Amino acid sequence: MAHTAILDHSPTQAGEQSAPALKVRGYWASVVYRLRYDPVTLFFGAIVLLIVLAAIFAPLLAPFDPYRESIIGRLKPFGWRNHLLGTDELGRDLLSRLLYGGRVSLLMGVVPVFIATIVGGSLGIVGGFAGKSVNTAIMRTMDVFYAFPSVLLAVAISGAMGGGITNGMIALSLVFTPAMCRVAETATAQVKSLDFVEAARATGAGTFTILRYHILGNVLGPVFIYASTLVSVGILLASGLSFLGLGVRPPTADWGLMLSTLRQSIYVNPVICALPGAAIFITSICFNLVSDGLRAAMDVRM
């Protein structure tokens, strides 16, 4: 039989593997490699870094005490008596307040996302991997939270618990957890059905070993990308809460709160009133664009 004759040749693997030694990179190294050639992400990443550094080093950078009021110097324009960005409705230096306000806003953007990633992510992985009744119990509970619009839910929770940074962060964490859980659950269920998980089971690996070595690495990518998009939502929601008087309390410097109190002065000095809003906008759009770039760099056909 002709077919058999062909098969009877001794194995010649030369054609299959004579390729020259190509440079082998790990996964994260390859992500960094691709990011290096993405100028948009690099640019906005640099801005995010600047904003974060400015918030961290606010006490060193701020030209004035952000809480020192002045009856005469209210709502003054840019550059008035060394107030680079003018003053607010109580005569406080706006630049200093913006720098300090970034601390609260970034904190309220990042911490709830972090908590939601840990809690929602683990719940989702457990649910997605266990399947059946465990999955139903977890996901239906999360669906209850989904029944409310996220802003309404955040307002309701912090309204019930009272204002303040801590309560605001708890509220935002509760808002983000179901979404995070759903992303992790979907990714886990998808990976779980692939043959390599079955192959790992066939080698006799236990559930935790499979979770640790085979599931986690494939689920963390999507979870991480989703978390990075949530940061900007978190900043916006936190500002919204403060604007409604449910977040931080005056006189704490916070972008949302500043927007709320400056709102009354919009006919007196509209440019100054717009500044906190601009800070919120720039920060959240930079986070968004960076997470877009991250997604593109991490989403490799593998």
Place this chain on the structure above:
Amino acid sequence: MSGCDRVNAISPAPPASDASRDRGGPAQPLLIARDLRKHFKVQGGGGAFVRAVDGVSFTLFKGETLGIVGESGCGKSTLARLLLHLLRPDSGELVFDGDTVAEMRGISVNALRRQVQMVFQDSYSSLNPRMPVRDTVAFGPFVHGKGKAAARDIARSILSRVGLDPDLFGPRYPHELSGGQKQRVNIARALAIEPRMVILDEAVSALDKSVEAQVLNLLRKLKADFNLTYLFISHDLNVVRYISDRVLVMYLGAVVELGPVDEIFSRPLHPYTRALLGSRPSMNPEQRIEEPPITGDPPSPIDPPSGCRFRTRCPFAEPVCEARVPEPGAWTDRASHVAACHIQVPGSGHSQAVAAATGGNA
């Protein structure tokens, strides 16, 4: 077991541990499956079941390659997963080298998985995309208690045994490999924990013909090197003929014929086997097939026909085929050739039934 095992005789380097693991001796079949059944509940089907595997029995002797052939959806892959307990059988019994599996006084599923490994069809999805090849291969030994360094050493040696340079390919990720290379990694992964039996579920079906030939030859060589027993599942009759010692033909979740490879291909007993062999494209354009060897689609496994499952498509179907389920004759050894067909059973009531003298067995 001095030289009784013909594979041992030609093996250049039999693993040292093998003799100690051979509990039943060469005469004891490596794996006996008795009346395995797996029915899947149909989602929203009102209690209907898909009879994916419906009473399959066979024996796998030590050192042989048993080919399993059949159309898509006849339960080949489900059977493979039942044998490894990746799916739990609804009923039936597995006996591995004299020990029942997952039963009292038998061996555990984990002990079975130490000795039986599987290579999957989809070489892409059966490798973790986030894991370098050497870690994938080292995973098995690592799970079985070897240290990380020792597991990597094993991975290196196995990779070179399957024809991949461990320095060149070990650190690579699956997407940096060709289909043939990926399947070699899958084979290496299966062999890394020194199994005695490997289930190859359509292991070469997705490969190019030239690469398929290389991998088949590699499998032959590894079988001799590691003293393995293969269960080779495929829909490609030529490949099965090339690699198998015996062939099992499945139709709609049941065994229709079982026998030595040459017997099956030269003297098929069951009408379905004949149709299956007749469906192969001819290599000679002068002898092209003019008539379809078989017509229609297989009936739904949710509600298989009564009596003989093949009767709805069988040219020899008679009332007896509808009334009674034909039982394959009893097989006794490697040379047995049996078919589940009333024609092969003397006095079955079928008008063409063979005379009692020749019997069902060859």
